[in-house]
Amino acid sequence: MSIVSFGNYPKINQDLVTAQQQNALKRYIERTAERERIANELQTKNSLEVDTPQRTAMRKTLINPRDGLAMERLIGESDLFPTSYLEAGLKASKPVCRIEIRDHIGRVLGHGTGFLVSPSLLLTNNHVLENVDAARFSLAQFNYEVDLNLMPRQVKSFRLEPDRFFITDLELDFTLVAVELNDADGTKLSEFGFLPLFTESGKALLGEYVSIIQHPSGAPKAVAIRENKINDVFDDFIHYTTDTMPGSSGSPVLNDEWVVLALHHSGVPDPNDSTKYIVNEGIRISSIMKYLAAQQQSLSADKRKLLENLIAGTSKQPAPTADSGPKPMLVEELSYEWYERSTGYQAKFLGDNYEVLLPQLRSDLEQDIAPLKAGGNVLNYTHFSIVMSKSRRLAYYTAVNIDGSQLINLNRDADKWYFDPRLDRKYQCGPELYENNDLDRGHLVRRLDPVWGEQAKEANEDTFHFTNCSPQHKNLNQKTWLDLENYILQNAGKYDLMVTVFTGPVFRSDDVLYRREFQIPAEFWKVVAIVKDNGELSATAYLQTQKNLIIDLEFAYGEYKTYQIPVLKIEDLTGLDFGDLRQHDPLERIEAVVGRIIESPEDIRL
Structure with a gap:
């Protein structure tokens, strides 16, 4: 021996x-x-x-x-x-x-x-x-x-x-x-x-x-x-x-x-x-x-x-096997130069006649918007933008432009996450929230959505900012969420599959308090805007809940649900104002509709 x-x-x-x-x-x-x-x-x-x-x-x-x-x-x-x-x-x-x-x-x-x-x-x-x-x-x-x-x-x-x-x-x-x-x-x-x-x-x-x-x-x-x-x-x-x-x-x-x-x-x-x-x-x-x-x-x-x-x-x-879920997290910070080319979300992305502005927060919530060090409150990344909450240290909302004709399927490499140097660190949740529990770092802007065109690699990297993630229980099944987005992409036949998506958590005062400093959102929403084949703008809204999953982070169980609900309902839940977008919601024209359970793409009403 x-x-x-x-x-x-x-x-x-x-x-x-x-x-x-x-x-x-x-x-x-x-x-x-x-x-x-x-x-x-x-x-x-x-x-x-x-x-x-x-x-x-x-x-x-x-x-x-x-x-x-x-x-x-x-x-x-x-x-x-x-x-x-x-x-x-x-x-x-x-x-x-x-x-x-x-x-x-x-x-x-x-x-x-x-x-x-x-x-x-x-x-x-x-x-x-x-x-x-x-x-x-x-x-x-x-x-x-x-x-x-x-x-x-x-x-x-x-x-x-x-x-x-x-x-x-x-x-x-x-x-x-x-x-x-x-x-x-x-x-x-x-x-x-x-x-x-x-x-x-x-x-x-x-x-x-x-x-x-x-x-x-x-x-x-x-x-x-x-x-x-x-x-x-x-x-x-x-x-x-x-x-x-x-x-x-x-x-x-x-x-x-x-x-x-x-x-x-x-x-x-x-x-x-x-x-x-x-x-x-x-x-x-x-x-x-x-x-x-x-x-x-x-x-x-x-x-x-x-x-x-x-x-x-x-x-x-x-x-750390090839299919073992969360990978060890690298935590870094990019230089200010990285963001110089980041123009962010474009309001006229769907066309000059279909301007979709960023939503506005209710007046009593404006004081909770996290300010940027250089002034302003909108964090611009490659093909998407984010507005942050000071008190929750999470995004109020994200807004992304998706060009389906130029999407590039880049691989996900090391699980490297970034703090954004343009925003004070005290307004960003980092590893201290996601360590040693069943909480995933859930992308709000889905990783591949902004990954298109000449800046695809930069967009892919940008999605790994802590500003773009929100705590989601590992058992929160994303399949319906992803099927929903894929279905909308496939049906956006006009303007070369151009889609605008807003996403964010629902902040409630009774959200679970975790580790004495983090409140865990129980629900997430999504508003999707497309131009249909007939030239009409369509805006649909969706809500997914993990409420039953996060009652006990160590011994969690329960089912998730995804609903299609009126845009107006998202505005009521979040304090956001989507302006004229609510007028293009097909559910707005159906009286007494509270929400529709989405179990397959066929349940979606455009």
């Missing part, structure tokens, strides 16, 4: 490496009796029965409910995986890089492994990057791997920026350092994603198999898949065995959901044979996160912000 080694490091760090190994050996020897007890229990019991109830409960939350064999794998009764497991593993490997350790004149002293844990921060061992000087001259090399033809990929080298952020600890043997956001060729660091770190204990259990993505001895990237078995858990460390090739410290140790549970840092040497190792040791991520949280107040504002972005991504989430 060969053990993952401590890597290929400069001679000046050998004393640190030796000290880490001796400390690991001391822990191993002290726990001999306990480890034997655990081994005996695992012969007759499974991981869920042997580990503590608290850790077991946490481990279960990381299981994707769509993976029917996950529990069987956890208790050792199955080794079957969906093929998406391999795709998820490939995705998890992208943020892992080789660290090339250099001196001040550029000489290569050795290599280690590290991995991105936020949009701009990298985690590795203290004995890889011992201090600021070591980090300043070293490189993070991504794509140092081979392709399907076993040919080398093009390596992307990024400089480290320890002056921007650097925290290290000898006892926990970790270093967290900033990385430049673009390399010399203009490649963005964000292309490689990151592995989120969760604060909770219990991401892997005693007896569970784990995987390690690594640069073995500085060589191209490799992975030891499920050949590493956890045999002991300490307060700050875990021990695990392996049958893999020698590897490098600073590698992520991951469970079956590809969630990082430890930072690999040392082999435990065999006291009877100095050429061999007994087990491997990793530092628990929960211990590293606890240490980092304690450092926040001592940091400068800019460094604290970088650390807050890391900690903001530490909520429990399902496995």
